[in-house]
Amino acid sequence: MSASAEKVDVFQAIADPTRREVLRLLAEKELPISAITSHFPISRTAVVKHLHILADADLVTGHKVGREKIYRLHPGPLTEVKQWLSFYEQFWNNKLSMLKHLVETDGDTALTIVQSEPDQTRK
Amino acid sequence: MSASAEKVDVFQAIADPTRREVLRLLAEKELPISAITSHFPISRTAVVKHLHILADADLVTGHKVGREKIYRLHPGPLTEVKQWLSFYEQFWNNKLSMLKHLVETDGDTALTIVQSEPDQTRK
DNA sequence: ATGATATAACACCTTTTGGTTTTATGTAAA
DNA sequence: TTTACATAAAACCAAAAGGTGTTATATCAT
Structure with a gap:
């Protein structure tokens, strides 16, 4: 004001x-x-x-x-920018960012994790 | 490009x-x-x-x-904003922000702490 | 081939932005 | 009380921002 x-x-x-x-x-x-x-x-x-x-x-x-x-x-309002940024930090903090975000926010996503068998061709 | x-x-x-x-x-x-x-x-x-x-x-x-x-x-460039913001975080993370920053960055600052004598007019 | 779809490239318009200069007002100092 | 200083307010300007509509080109489906 x-x-x-x-x-x-x-x-x-x-x-x-x-x-x-x-x-x-x-x-x-x-x-x-x-x-x-x-x-x-x-x-x-x-x-x-x-x-x-x-x-x-x-x-x-x-x-x-x-x-x-x-x-x-008077730096107070910069917290708004910080909060906004924090939303995007997940996208560079780990490689699975996009996928992770989808899983966490979209309950309808049918995500099938394919668990590989231990590699028995070796040894 | x-x-x-x-x-x-x-x-x-x-x-x-x-x-x-x-x-x-x-x-x-x-x-x-x-x-x-x-x-x-x-x-x-x-x-x-x-x-x-x-x-x-x-x-x-x-x-x-x-x-x-x-x-x-492609969120990469947002790190620039994050870095910029981090400079200002010191100003809301502690109350002594301004003074602290001055002391830490300006070696020429002649900062005189005036230690008051114990008030002897009292008692 | 034809028609519908998705984007690209222009030309154009209005408001905002970032800047200028000029004029006026309040305060400090001589 | 002048004179100088620091800001305030106003009028003006060019360029950029944010938007529109029109036209053209490439692709998909019939």
Whole structure:
């Protein structure tokens, strides 16, 4: 519920490389707009727009100190991304990923496991 | 190195809700374009564009079988997102996050811990 | 061969995005 | 009280995003 309160999706907020870089900067320490701007080749106005988007996604918060507006990282919403990702981790954590997921979620799957006899041709 | 080979950033690829839904569908099983389209209220052409973006981000692969083009999930590039996220996990895993990160990464930080004298005005 | 199906390739449209410059406002310092 | 600084707000712009419809091509089934 900042100035705009327009609810930006966190996935969209982190889609832009400049905004990700802003988050990285703020991870080190909170910074006023001018300090953030000095790290980029773009105008202050453009940086402010990015900050508003990040604020609307609740990824940063800003508070005024004197004539400066200090922005601070607020990483909470990133948990949504983490949760989303966790669903896909099963697909690279083991080779049987697809099959495993099918078995676990689709009760109607008729899955026949063919148990091979021990190889008696050897020895 | 698909048809377009235009290298789409994975963060941008997953920014769109429709594309995330496509990934979720393909997580269950590989599907032809028509089957994917039937899950959305948008045109086939629009779906194909989303698939191309996902393919350019290497998140899906497509192969032709007869007259159908079958798309399959290829979750590998999501590790990039996971790595990016892991950097920020420290910020919600413990309360001292900001300070801890500063101490660990900035060797030049002159951090003075002011040890207060026991309060002798009391008692 | 013919017709239905599945995709591909275009051309086009509207809204959003990421950027600019300009103008105004509040605060600190001389 | 000027002057400089830091931000805010507004108008504007080009390009990209997300969508549409049309047309063409390849394949499967009759």
